[in-house]
Amino acid sequence: MDSVCPVLLHAHTVYIATHVSPDGDAIGSSLGLALALGALGKRCTVACADPAPPPVSGLPGAKMIVAHPPSNQDVIVVLDTGDVSRLGSLYTPESFSGRPVINIDHHLSNTRFGTINIIDAQAAAVGEMVHTLVVAMGVPLNSMIATCLLTAIVTDTIGFRTSSTTPNVLRTAAALMEAGASLTDIVQQSFESRPLPVLRVWGDVLSNFHARNGVAWATISRQLLELHGVKDDEIKGLVNILRGTQGIVVSALIMESTDGTVKVEFRSNGQVNVAAIAIALGGGGHRAASGCTMKAPLAEVEQRVLDEINKQLRP
Amino acid sequence: MDSVCPVLLHAHTVYIATHVSPDGDAIGSSLGLALALGALGKRCTVACADPAPPPVSGLPGAKMIVAHPPSNQDVIVVLDTGDVSRLGSLYTPESFSGRPVINIDHHLSNTRFGTINIIDAQAAAVGEMVHTLVVAMGVPLNSMIATCLLTAIVTDTIGFRTSSTTPNVLRTAAALMEAGASLTDIVQQSFESRPLPVLRVWGDVLSNFHARNGVAWATISRQLLELHGVKDDEIKGLVNILRGTQGIVVSALIMESTDGTVKVEFRSNGQVNVAAIAIALGGGGHRAASGCTMKAPLAEVEQRVLDEINKQLRP
Numbered sequence: 001m002d003s004v005c006p007v008l009l010h011a012h013t014v015y016i017a018t019h020v021s022p023d024g025d026a027i028g029s030s031l032g033l034a035l036a037l038g039a040l041g042k043r044c045t046v047a048c049a050d051p052a053p054p055p056v057s058g059l060p061g062a063k064m065i066v067a068h069p070p071s072n073q074d075v076i077v078v079l080d081t082g083d084v085s086r087l088g089s090l091y092t093p094e095s096f097s098g099r100p101v102i103n104i105d106h107h108l109s110n111t112r113f114g115t116i117n118i119i120d121a122q123a124a125a126v127g128e129m130v131h132t133l134v135v136a137m138g139v140p141l142n143s144m145i146a147t148c149l150l151t152a153i154v155t156d157t158i159g160f161r162t163s164s165t166t167p168n169v170l171r172t173a174a175a176l177m178e179a180g181a182s183l184t185d186i187v188q189q190s191f192e193s194r195p196l197p198v199l200r201v202w203g204d205v206l207s208n209f210h211a212r213n214g215v216a217w218a219t220i221s222r223q224l225l226e227l228h229g230v231k232d233d234e235i236k237g238l239v240n241i242l243r244g245t246q247g248i249v250v251s252a253l254i255m256e257s258t259d260g261t262v263k264v265e266f267r268s269n270g271q272v273n274v275a276a277i278a279i280a281l282g283g284g285g286h287r288a289a290s291g292c293t294m295k296a297p298l299a300e301v302e303q304r305v306l307d308e309i310n311k312q313l314r315p
Numbered sequence: 316m317d318s319v320c321p322v323l324l325h326a327h328t329v330y331i332a333t334h335v336s337p338d339g340d341a342i343g344s345s346l347g348l349a350l351a352l353g354a355l356g357k358r359c360t361v362a363c364a365d366p367a368p369p370p371v372s373g374l375p376g377a378k379m380i381v382a383h384p385p386s387n388q389d390v391i392v393v394l395d396t397g398d399v400s401r402l403g404s405l406y407t408p409e410s411f412s413g414r415p416v417i418n419i420d421h422h423l424s425n426t427r428f429g430t431i432n433i434i435d436a437q438a439a440a441v442g443e444m445v446h447t448l449v450v451a452m453g454v455p456l457n458s459m460i461a462t463c464l465l466t467a468i469v470t471d472t473i474g475f476r477t478s479s480t481t482p483n484v485l486r487t488a489a490a491l492m493e494a495g496a497s498l499t500d501i502v503q504q505s506f507e508s509r510p511l512p513v514l515r516v517w518g519d520v521l522s523n524f525h526a527r528n529g530v531a532w533a534t535i536s537r538q539l540l541e542l543h544g545v546k547d548d549e550i551k552g553l554v555n556i557l558r559g560t561q562g563i564v565v566s567a568l569i570m571e572s573t574d575g576t577v578k579v580e581f582r583s584n585g586q587v588n589v590a591a592i593a594i595a596l597g598g599g600g601h602r603a604a605s606g607c608t609m610k611a612p613l614a615e616v617e618q619r620v621l622d623e624i625n626k627q628l629r630p
Contacts, residue, residue, distance in 0.1 A: 159474055159475060159476055160474060160475050160498070160502075161474055161502045161506070161507070162499075163499040165498055165499070166492070167489035167490075167492045167493050168489075170485040170486070170488050170489040170492070171485070171486060171489050173482075173485050174482035174483075174485040174486050174489075175482075177481070177482045177485070178482050183475070183480055184477075184478040184480070184585070187475075187476045188559075188584065191476070191559065192476070192555075192558065192559035193559060193561050194556075194559055194560060194561060195560075195561045196526050196560050196561065199521045199524075199556070199560060200521065200522060202517075202518075202521050203517075203518050203519070203520070203521030203522030203523070204518070204522060205518070206514045206515065206517050206518030206521065207515060207518030207519060207522060208518070209514075211511050240507075241509075241514070243507065244503075244506065244507035244508060244509055245509060245510075245511050245514060246508050246509060246510045246511065269503065270499070
């Protein structure tokens with residue numbers, strides 16, 4: 001972070017952008033950094049092309065997130081974003097030129113699009129990297145910064161359950177708790193607050209999913225979602241449950257969206273690189289967690305997903 | 316732990332006992348303490364009236380666990396056990412007399428049956444207390460001790476998700492990882508390795524459970540378990556999913572056992588004391604997690620459980 005600190009400390013105004021379909025790490029790390037820079041007197045704009053979903057829609061500053069490209073800010077910071085295309089409508093070549101672009105990310109596939117690139121594929125969450133940056137800038141943690149960063153870490157590690165969870169992640173989380181973040185609240189909001197209709201969909205999927213040759217998969221049709229009045233973005237964590245079936249090394253959840261596309265989530269036990277599977281299908285992600293969006297009928301997507309998994313599993 | 320160290324350091328032989336129907340904390344903390352005392356040259360016997368279940372059946376030393384009362388050991392240590400009745404066949408008044416009985420526990424309801432009682436209801440797991448003891452005795456951690464104690468902590472906090480998870484719990488876990496325990500392996504074995512038939516039972520329960528006035532509950536009949544070839548002790552974690560339904564403050568999972576009894580598990584969001592509910596029905600536990608065993612038909616147990624919850628919720 002040595003190269004980043006002076007650039008940020010000299011800036012008066014900072015534009016912080018993160019990826020479309022933002023998750024807890026995208027929003028939590030962006031708001032945490034904005035609050036920390038705010039404590040140093042900088043004026044920050046946090047931007048995301050899509051709205052922040054629950055549970056992060058309730059984080060401090062979430063209501064101030066904008067969806068437009070940068071204007072005349074001194075510095076641009078892009079967080080948790082492997083490629084500028086993932087910024088959606090925030091990115092235009094013109095608006096991103098003529099000033100430092102600080103690219104802070106933990107995606108292995110990051111395209112190093114910044115003028116300064118801090119890429120740490122070992123980091124469990126960008127929230128962990130932002131914590132290091134905040135400490136390096138000498139900003140004392142407060143409960144708002146800590147809540148944003150702990151939310152980032154807890155959501156991206158699925159509550160310290162991913163293989164990316166290191167002793168440093170746990171010590172960072174301990175420090176953030178001591179600064180005033182409530183782990184209990186964050187865990188409850190992130191993982192333990194599912195609408196009843198969502199659990200009915202879970203019930204249907206768990207009763208019917210397929211498990212064969214180390215692969216567990218399920219499809220979720222619009223019909224099933226509409227039957228229970230559930231939106232596709234409310235289905236979270238289920239792909240991890242499928243992955244946790246005994247003897248399963250890869251799981252896939254294949255779901256029809258309202259916009260006519262089919263979203264696919266992949267998880268692996270770490271032995272298989274599901275980023276490669278997602279990239280082959282036009283998506284991206286990490287070794288143990290990845291995803292893609294496809295435009296084809298559900299049954300066709302299911303077949304292509306299974307073919308691609310089999311290629312990766314039995315090359 | 317100041318009163319415990321000299322007693323243990325002077326002993327040559329130690330009998331370590333834990334409760335019937337042992338969980339990860341009972342077995343993990345017992346084996347961790349035995350390994351640590353073994354490193355000091357003590358001869359230890361670990362005892363439990365019931366066999367260690369997966370995932371803890373694979374912990375170092377688990378194969379050596381006995382099911383008989385103490386013989387002539389110098390000191391008795393009882394771990395994670397609120398009352399001697401919970402030792403089952405290990406306890407006889409004669410075999411527990413005439414030598415120090417060290418009672419180390421984190422149950423609020425502990426009856427202080429020891430000659431030395433170290434009761435810390437704030438501790439997330441007895442494994443956390445044993446870690447403090449091991450450090451206080453000057454035993455260097457190794458990967459076997461660390462694996463046992465981290466398993467104890469991870470299982471009792473449901474992977475750092477209970478409200479008992481403090482910064483100290485996270486730092487202890489970080490230290491245990493650095494001593495060689497694999498958090499990934501422990502998490503996978505504890506939470507992410509469910510047989511497919513168990514997930515089919517989950518599917519049925521999530522499709523059919525009741526949720527009303529802040530209470531979520533489900534019954535699991537022997538018929539359902541036998542349909543899928545599942546044993547009642549394989550159903551773990553489901554009561555937490557029920558508790559995580561939006562708007563739910565208390566959950567209960569009511570399950571027919573092979574032995575003709577009905578087992579009930581309770582969880583709360585911390586606002587409601589489910590220990591009181593379980594105690595009223597002849598069981599015990601903690602504020603946010605408790606349980607009881609009843610001998611009555613499933614429908615009758617369901618009614619008594621709901622009555623007792625309502626008494627506690629709306630006194």
